[in-house]
Amino acid sequence: MRPTPRLLLLSLAALVLSALIAVVTNVPASVAILPWALLFVAFVVDFAAGRRGGLLSLSSDLPAEVFVGETVTVMLGAVNRTGTAPAGLTCRFEAPTGLEAPGEARFEATPQGAQAALPLTARRRGVHRIERVWLRWTGPLGLVEFIPSTNMDVTVVAVPNVRPIRSGQIDVLVRSSLYGAKENVLRGDGSDFHQLRDFTQGMDVRAIDWKRSARHRSLVAKEMRAERNHQIVLALDNGYLMREELSGVPKIDHQISAALALAWAGVIGGDKVGLFAFDARPRLYLPPEPGRAAFTRIRSHSAELEYKGVEANHTLAIAHLHQKLKRRSLIVVFSDFVDSTTAELLVENVAVLNKLHVIIFVTLGDPALRDVAAKAATTLTDVALAVSAEQFLKERRLVLERLSRIGVMCIEADPRQITPQLISTYLTIKARELI
16 A cells, blocks of 8 residues: 555645644634644545455456467456456556566456456466466545555466467468379379379370280379378477577577477378477487377477577587488478587588488578668668678578588578478478488
8 A cells, every 4th residue: 555646745735734824823723733634534534445445356367378479368357345346456467587468457347347458478488377466556535556466376378389280271281282283293203102093195104004004905004192101300409599589589489380380291291200309418309200199299398398598519419310210301400500610510410411311401580680781881880780790691691501502401581481481391302202
């Protein structure tokens, strides 16, 4: 509880009025106490009314999960014993690390009491708890402000963003490639025998199976399709470089969202999908498995990855992964680099892995860095920043070009573009049967 500005102004007015009464000789001195007595009575009435009407019970309504980087509205309800709520009721709380919330939310009157819409933005994966809430309201006369705190166990579960999967965009893209307009391309260029069919005009003569045609005494052709049941391994770099934020979300969360999108595409495409996470040492390895159960397992384990503050050891991680894989696989490496030493080690280790497997190297581009390099310089500071940014971007391009020359498919894109490019690259690899 604390006095409001109105009470302070009235107290100042009572002080001035008492002083004026005191200097008037023909007025009894006891009259000077009258303004203070009236103010005290008003204070007691306001305090009692505000306290009696502010015995509140709170309730909350929020979804079970929140996607990282997205905003969800939590509805808070407040009601007292009489089924109402004080006028001007607001609330605030200290948002835990990983959640972003407005400083204060105002309640609006409803037939059941009062309700406030509280927007929460998830910036980190994990379980975030709001354990204490501070309420604020004033008495009917506006003299006393009540600021009680109450326990309120609100749990917000932030998980990797799988919005493209839920929307069905990936299903349409992959199924159209496998069974739609591209099906003939996949069959014609494939090496996996599918079935025999009668030879018709317009078909490739090279597809005729002469032995079976002689047996059936009619021309029959082999129908081929692209081989499935490949192995896909999602290798996530969880070192300190991946904690850098892009668009308010750490890089690792953008990478996890893209990895899950590719995992779902692989499941729809009939491939086996596994997960590998590393930082200073290998942390997690899930062997490639088929079916939607594999996607569920990958999503669960990726959501539980901790944010690490150590440097990633690519040499140890790639050597460990090389020992685990017994057959040719598609390995998608989600990583980043900032210095020449790290880049050199990364290129050498990826080159070793690329001899036996198909590698896609995925890294996130920084739009802010490109804006600094392209910004018109007006001061010496701007010139220095632009030169440094351009030099950094040039070194990144050189590293990606070196990876491309040894046969690694490189993807560098903004967070919103990385998932479509990754899915497109995966479908191209399947169509060309590079695995």
